[in-house]
Structure formats: structure tokens, C-alpha cells
């Protein structure tokens with residue numbers, strides 16, 4: 001079994017078979033994190049570079065742990081985007097990294113398409129760890145793994161994604177992934193947060209949270225970025241939270257055994273009321289984090305190979 | 309020195325000629341046009357006449373590109389006046405009008421004169437500078453139109469940027485009209501387009517790139533039409549890219565307003581769907597639009613709403629394009645692919661030969677008040693000869709332009725300028741052609 | 744393809760069962776009972792054999808001894824250089840291996856590389872008192888200094904022959920076959 005791909009750039013490019021392979025492989029990797037010695041020698045001698053143009057402690061740490069548990073050498077490079085514009089371009093960086101001969105480059109970048117540019121320049125495998133508002137495939141895979149574990153399946157489920165869809169790479173990746181796996185995706189947000197022609201992606205679109213979550217098996221709440229207020233996509237956090245915060249009362253519209261997800265970090269009381277976020281009968285937010293390492297181990301395992 | 313061009317099919321929309329004829333050039337002018345000039349020339353003074361046999365070719369008045377960005381002064385690594393003029397004649401253009409967004413901006417006589425001097429030194433195509441509407445194109449204070457006109461500008465524009473202040477645009481249109489200088493408007497409401505990188509629609513949504521809505525263009529087209537109507541002046545709309553803009557211009561023309569408009573080859577050739585690989589060579593402003601917009605542009609060309617095909621030649625260096633999509637500069641190096649892409653319109657039966665040539669020669673000449681764009685006896689001997697059958701593949705390495713930023717690299721084309729004559733002198737000849 | 748192949752059945756269902764019975768007795772005899780004894784089957788063939796051994800041992804001495812499942816893929820010495828990644832199986836060892844007498848169970852002992860990988864994996868789970876090896880077939884051709892403590896049948900084979908242990912649990916039939924490689 002092998003992933004017939006050099007790179008993981010987005011869920012858009014993955015087939016159902018590939019997604020299943022990744023999820024099944026990740027399930028096998030879950031066990032390693034429960035061992036006393038949480039390390040296997042599989043990727044000894046391999047080098048993984050985490051190239052982060054955008055601060056993200058969570059994702060970077062998750063990739064770093066994944067690499068280390070497979071015995072790969074992991075190197076973290078943080079570059080601020082502003083210095084990149086003025087100084088070294090992504091192309092220079094890519095050529096330099098390539099000369100160091102790593103096996104996998106993980107890239108997080110604020111500009112959509114940056115991983116595609118990198119992948120076109122270097123022979124190494126590229127994993128997109130989030131590019132602008134485009135895609136965040138590893139987040140979608142860990143979300144799908146969590147859903148599969150909690151619900152036993154993905155196909156036929158109703159998944160509601162609520163919040164600023166326009167600026168969310170998590171939403172895009174999940175829409176692609178979940179739809180391919182046979183789930184129905186419902187979106188909710190004010191019109192200012194719903195990008196043009198999004199319904200062409202095969203989703204149902206609502207303006208009210210209450211309408212979108214009716215009968216939902218899964219509710220995924222997105223993080224609201226305060227700085228978007230300047231673009232007038234919402235007037236105030238106060239008004240947003242009054243209408244788009246998942247709470248004890250509106251969650252009753254979803255299925256009884258609904259699970260609540262969030263890519264983190266949560267703005268408590270803005271997207272999710274604290275009592276829901278902390279209620280283990282609803283919230284699977286910490287499971288998501290745990291699955292993150294396994295999914296990333298699976299991708300590193302499946303992408304690295306010899307020079308045959 | 310006399311040149312006799314014989315055996316070609318002549319297309320001269322200004323004289324409504326569409327026939328096999330010969331053209332005789334002398335002292336930079338067209339001295340004779342008619343059938344069978346060859347015999348009389350041969351019998352009289354064949355030694356002193358250079359005879360060029362052009363069977364199977366199409367001969368037209370020299371093509372004029374009214375929307376070109378030469379990057380000199382300021383960005384000579386992208387393009388110089390000389391390299392741009394060389395690209396022009398290689399693409400079949402005998403005249404180009406260049407936009408003022410150099411560094412410094414062409415907002416005063418000395419820059420205009422500098423560009424004209426550089427063009428004279430290059431001695432390839434005719435280069436007509438366009439002056440800025442506002443000082444430093446900042447949109448707050450008018451430049452000295454009169455002085456610019458005396459220095460040689462043929463039009464005014466803040467192209468690259470819109471004139472956001474409607475009052476300033478009104479004053480510019482009034483003042484320019486009194487001087488018979490056309491105003492060329494780059495229509496973009498930057499509050500609506502702000503942060504946008506590509507056409508707003510399904511593809512911007514799935515690519516996660518900020519969208520530029522069609523209304524960012526259309527709102528300004530509507531505004532400028534209203535100003536032109538109210539002030540009884542005229543305006544030329546640059547690079548029309550949307551269905552709505554075509555409709556607005558069509559309606560304005562129907563009401564008899566003096567509105568003219570141009571589009572560029574990429575707006576009737578490419579759509580936003582092509583952006584899926586994040587190829588920065590496809591990043592242009594206005595952005596590539598939808599299939600529906602492309603169809604509307606073609607309709608606008610066919611029914612005469614769009615008067616002109618202009619390249620919007622925007623050359624850039626590698627370092628401006630080999631970047632993340634967000635950081636890359638806008639523009640396509642277009643002078644050397646424009647003609648072949650436009651010839652597709654004939655194949656697709658959108659335009660006839662005379663209609664296409666009208667949009668690439670007499671129409672821009674008329675808008676810019678140039679006494680060009682015709683093969684009338686006595687006119688400047690600016691001539692483009694096209695081989696409509698020639699099959700070739702775009703290779704940016706062979707571009708005369710310093711800007712190798714073309715999304716058409718590798719594309720198979722049919723039809724090419726093989727001979728470009730400016731002022732009676734051969735300025736470009738296809739290397740494989742013996743003349 | 745298959746009709747041209749030369750397939751020979753070298754052990755049938757009864758033969759396999761007799762071997763396992765004997766191995767079960769030998770394990771108990773060598774370890775003087777089932778105290779501190781655990782079985783770990785190597786995926787996939789070894790797992791079914793380990794399960795059968797577990798049953799046989801409990802038939803001889805009452806009480807079940809612990810059984811673990813080991814997937815050695817991640818410990819293979821060719822994993823980082825091969826482009827074909829084997830489908831990863833789950834490892835399931837839910838008990839401590841510290842001070843245990845571990846009997847590794849596999850179907851065929853060949854080069855010894857699988858057993859090397861399995862021992863590395865086991866040591867990551869704890870510090871067993873000792874590791875023993877039980878195999879149904881030993882076909883020779885060792886590439887590492889490894890030998891089995893309990894062998895069902897020694898089956899000298901040539902390198903171009905393939906030895907496969909078919910078991911009811913995965914193949915629907917119990918048999919050991921030897922076939923000429925293509």
C-alpha cells in the first residue's frame with residue numbers, strides 16, 4: 001500500500017480510497033501514543049522540516065511529536081511573513097531547504113497556494129499544514145478520524161459547520177473530505193461569512209445556526225477572528241455571540257448524541273458556551289488533539305519512501 | 309528607397325478594402341495601392357525597388373496597441389522603451405501608447421520627453437506616451453494637461469490605479485475634453501476590490517483567495533459614463549472584463565454618448581477556472597472572469613460595443629512573479645501573443661478580418677487622434693503583414709520583451725506577424741523569411 | 744498462471760493440529776508450567792497460531808494465559824527504504840511484559856528478520872524475563888543468528904520456493920503448501 005502522491009496539498013486532491021488508507025493507518029498509530037515508550041524506529045535517519053510562516057504552536061507541535069515518535073529528525077523553521085516579503089523569497093528558501101535534502105517539508109503559510117508553489121519547486125514531499133483561507137487537510141483528517149471513532153462511520157451523517165466560512169481553511173478541507181466520505185454538510189453563518197457560490201461545493205447553506213444544526217450528528221464550530229471585525233463582516237463580538245454561539249438551549253435542535261468539535265483555540269462564550277465546551281458528553285475537542293498526532297504520523301509514514 | 313509589397317490580401321477597414329492588391333511605399337509614405345503594380349514597377353525601375361512577394365499573406369495597416377506598460381524610467385529590469393518597442397514590432401504593432409505608471413510617474417513634460425527620446429533612439433515602433441491624470445497618480449490634483457499635450461502625450465490616464473474621487477474625474481474629463489485629449493479610465497472601486505486577488509466566484513471560494521467582485525469594475529464604468537453624459541465629454545474605458553461593463557457601455561452607446569471601450573486578449577481567452585494551479589502568470593487586474601463574462605466580451609466585440617483590442621502589455625521580472633500568488637505582481641506580457649490570440653476570434657466567427665483589424669488599428673488611432681490606421685495613399689507607411697496559416701508555439705525565451713510573464717507559454721498558435729514596416733522601414737521580419 | 748504452478752501440500756489439517764499440541768506441551772514443559780507465561784502472536788499468521796496455542800495450553804493446565812498481538816511493520820529494517828508501504832496493522836498488548844516469559848509465535852521462520860523486528864518491538868513494551876520463539880515451519884535460510892525454541896516441522900526448501908501456511912481463520916483451510924516461485 002502506498003499513497004500514490006508526492007504531496008498532501010488538500011482534501012480536494014484525495015480519493016476516498018486514499019482517505020480511508022490514511023484514516024486506517026492513523027488508527028493503528030493511535031496505540032503508539034499510549035505506550036510507555038512512545039517511539040518506533042520506522043523513520044530513523046529521515047529528516048522532516050516544519051516550515052512555519054505563521055505562528056501555530058498547536059499544529060507545529062503536533063507535527064513535531066508525530067515525527068519524533070517515528071524516530072525522524074525534525075527541524076522547525078519559523079519565518080515571519082513580513083520578513084519574507086522583503087528578504088528571502090519562498091523560492092530561495094525552497095532551494096536552500098532542498099539542498100539540505102530533507103524527506104518531508106511541512107508548510108504553514110498565510111498565503112493560499114504557497115504549498116503548491118513549494119511543491120512545484122522541490123522534489124521532496126510537501127504536507128500542507130494550512131495555507132491562507134484555502135485548505136488544512138491534516139485538520140480535516142483528524143476531524144474525520146474523530147467523527148469515525150465516535151460515530152462508527154462518516155457516510156450518512158449530518159455535519160453542521162458554523163461560523164466564518166469565507167476565511168476558514170478548516171471548513172473548506174472538511175467540506176471536501178466529509179462530502180467525499182458520504183456525509184451531508186450544512187453551513188451556517190451570516191451572509192458576510194459565506195463565500196460566493198459556496199453551495200456549488202455540494203453543501204446546504206443557512207444563515208441561522210438554529211436552522212443548520214437541526215438533526216445534526218456533528219456540529220463543528222469555527223473560531224471567529226476578532227480582526228475580521230475591521231472588514232465589517234460582523235458588527236461586534238457581542239452581536240455575533242448572541243446568534244452564533246452554541247449553547248445548552250440551541251444544541252437541543254441537534255441529535256441527542258450530537259458531538260461538538262472545534263479546531264481550537266476556542267473563544268469561550270463566543271462560538272461555544274463554556275458549559276458545552278467542557279461537557280464531555282458533547283465535546284470531543286480533546287479527542288481531536290489526540291487524533292492529530294496519529295494522523296500526522298500516518299501521513300509521514302505513508303509519504304516517506306526509499307529511492308527506488 | 310521604394311518597397312513594393314505584392315501578392316498579399318489587403319485588409320484596410322478605413323477604405324473598405326478587402327482584396328488582393330499591391331502596395332508601393334516610398335519615402336516613408338504609401339504612394340500607390342492597386343492591382344498589378346508589379347508589372348509597371350518591373351518595366352520602369354525594378355533595380356531601385358525592393359520587391360517583396362507575399363502570396364498567401366494578409367497585409368493590414370500597422371497595428372496599434374493603445375494600452376502598453378513600458379517600465380522605463382524606474383523598472384528597466386521589467387522592460388525598457390527599447391525592449392518594449394522591439395516586442396511591439398515582433399508582435400506586429402507599429403505603434404504603441406504607453407501608460408504613465410513608471411517611476412517616477414509620467415505626470416510632467418520631462419518624463420514624456422524622456423520616453424520619446426528613448427523611443428527615437430530605439431527607432432523601432434512609434435511610441436506615444438500617455439500622461440497621468442493626477443500628480444503622481446495619487447488622485448488628488450490634476451497634472452498640467454496642456455503642457456503634457458505640448459510635450460507629446462496622446463491621452464491621459466492614472467492606469468494601474470482608478471481615479472476614486474468622482475469630482476476629480478469630472479474635472480479631468482472636462483479639462484481634457486477642451487484640449488481634445490482622451491481620458492482612459494481604469495475602472496475599479498478599490499473599496500470593493502480591496503484585498504482581492506482574483507475574480508470573486510466559485511473559484512475564488514474554493515481556492516481561498518480574496519475575491520474581486522465584478523461590481524468593483526462595473527460601478528466605476530457606470531460612474532464614468534454618467535460623468536461623461538453630464539459633462540457632455542467623452543471617456544474611454546480600459547480593459548473591460550465583465551458582462552455588466554459590456555452592458556453598460558452598450559447602453560451608453562445606444563443613447564449616443566461618446567463612450568469607447570477596449571478589452572484585452574486574455575479577457576476573451578481565459579477564465580478564472582485556470583487559476584486552480586495558482587499560476588501567478590494568470591494574475592492580472594482586472595482579474596480573469598467567468599465563462600459567462602468571456603461570452604459577453606465576445607458579444608461586445610462582435611456587436612461593436614468594444615471598439616478596441618489592446619494588449620494591456622504588463623511585463624514583469626521573474627522576482628515579481630515567482631512568488632506566492634498573494635505577493636505576485638499583476639500583469640501579462642502580451643505584445644507578442646496578442647495578434648495570434650485575436651486571430652482566434654476570426655476562426656470562432658466572432659469577428660471578420662476587417663472587423664478585427666478595425667479594433668487593432670483604425671479604431672485606436674481614431675480614439676487617440678492619430679493620423680494612422682489606414683493604407684490610404686499619402687498615409688504613413690506603417691504596415692503589418694500577417695501569415696494567417698503559420699503554426700507556432702509560444703516560447704517566452706524567444707520574447708523580445710524583457711517580461712517573460714506569459715500564461716500562454718507552450719500554447720500552440722496559428723497566425724503571426726511576419727513583417728512589420730514602420731515609416732517605410734522594415735523593423736521586424738520573421739527570421740525564417742527571406743526578404 | 745496457477746495451472747502451471749507446482750503446488751505441493753506438505754502438511755494437512757491434522758498435521759498442523761498435532762504440531763500445535765506438541766508445541767503446547769513443550770512450552771509448558773520447558774517453562775515448568777504456565778506461571779508468568781505470555782503469548783505474543785506476530786501479525787497475521789502468528790496471531791491465529793497463538794490463539795490456538797492459548798486454547799491448547801488452557802486445555803492442559805486450567806486458566807487462560809495472556810495473549811498479545813504484535814504488528815512488526817514499523818520495526819522492519821527495510822521500511823524506510825521501500826516505496827511500498829505495507830498496510831499497517833494494530834498492535835494490541837494490553838498487559839505488562841516486565842519479568843514475563845514471552846513466547847513469540849509465528850507461522851514460518853525464514854531469514855529471521857521478522858523475529859529481529861519483533862524482539863525490538865517487544866523490548867519497547869517492557870523488559871521481559873526471557874523471549875522464546877515458537878514457529879510452525881522452519882524453512883531455513885537464516886540471515887541472522889536466530890533460532891526457534893519450538894518448531895512444528897523443519898522443512899528444508901530452496902530459495903525460489905514459497906512456503907505458505909494457510910489457516911482456516913484467514914484462508915478457509917488448514918494446510919502448509921510449498922510452491923515453486925515464478
Ligand SMILES: [Zn+2]
Nearest residue numbers: 467468494546
Ligand atoms: Zn489598468
